[in-house]
Amino acid sequence: MSTRRAILVGIAGLFIVAGCAVAGGQTGPNGEPLEALTVTTASGEHKFMVEIADDETERQRGLMFRDPLPDDRGMLFQFPDVTERGFWMHNTPSSLDIIYIDPRGRIVSIAPNAKPQSDDIIPSNGPASGVLELRAGRAAEIGAKAGDRVGHPFFAE
Structure with a gap:
């Protein structure tokens, strides 16, 4: 040769x-690794690949300035404490479902179809250590509701 x-x-x-x-x-759109996450509802187990926002810089940036999420993608915000949370949609061009989650992986509340670009605070209505953002309408499509289970290593079983 x-x-x-x-x-x-x-x-x-x-x-x-x-x-x-x-x-x-x-990997996500910026090359960040994605992790598997499941949401178990009355309609079954729904699988997602999520970006992780586990430090203050990532949590502040979130999904700002990003294209709409595909059906099987999301972002999981991880916090070191459990408290009432409030999110906004500042500089976020597409609507999202915001799902607040307790430390055991149970959904506390869901804010569906959050208004894009809004600075209004969307409260958790209960203590949460995690927040999952999905494409707007996705939570309703899978039948997610308060009390349903989110499976990811961040949450205690």
Whole structure:
């Protein structure tokens, strides 16, 4: 095999390996890793891949300036404490469902179809340690309601 052909075969192999590495782990629009999360409702178990917002900078930015979420995607905000929460839609161009979750993974409340670009505070109406944002209308589509279970390692079983 010629040196040139060996180099081309080697380069092709690198592209194949790189492609497999990307295909193996799902990433968000900015290359951030996605984690599996389930919401169990009366209609069954619904699977999502979520971005994690677990530090103050990520929680402040959230889904601002982002395209609408696909049906199977979301963002999980993780907080180190359990308290009443309030979210807003500042600089968020598409409507979202905001789901407040207690430390055991039980849905506290759902704010459906939050108004885009709004600075109005949307309260949790109960103590929460996690908040899940999904595409607007998705919570109703899967039949989610207060008391339903969210499965993710962040929440205690």
